[in-house]
Amino acid sequence: MDPIEAMNAFLARITAHDPEPDTTVMSLQVQVGRARETLQLSARAVHALTEALTRYVDPDDHGTCANCGKPLSKDLYCPGCGHVDGIFGQTVANHAATVLRQADRTDAT
Numbered sequence: 001m002d003p004i005e006a007m008n009a010f011l012a013r014i015t016a017h018d019p020e021p022d023t024t025v026m027s028l029q030v031q032v033g034r035a036r037e038t039l040q041l042s043a044r045a046v047h048a049l050t051e052a053l054t055r056y057v058d059p060d061d062h063g064t065c066a067n068c069g070k071p072l073s074k075d076l077y078c079p080g081c082g083h084v085d086g087i088f089g090q091t092v093a094n095h096a097a098t099v100l101r102q103a104d105r106t107d108a109t
């Protein structure tokens with residue numbers, strides 16, 4: 001969908017519930033290529049746009065590594081330090097610790 005068209009559709013959805021749709025509190029100039037449009041936003045529209053922007057989560061955002069803080073892959077694997085996050089990561093870490101303890105016991109005997 002064209003970004004200007006998307007913006008106008010977004011504002012049309014808000015206008016239907018806006019008690020003061022003609023009271024402009026913010027102007028927003030949008031330019032996509034040669035297309036340019038200045039949108040007049042009411043207080044309700046500004047609030048809705050702010051909510052939409054702050055709630056947006058990038059589809060590639062899978063959180064940050066609990067170990068080093070770098071972005072995780074979709075498999076919750078950290079390419080920075082190799083840590084595997086989440087419940088699966090904790091299970092792998094617990095299993096690795098168990099294997100190490102068993103190896104230590106085998107080496108001690």
Ligand SMILES: [Zn+2]
Nearest residue numbers: 065068078081
């Ligand atoms: Zn990490």
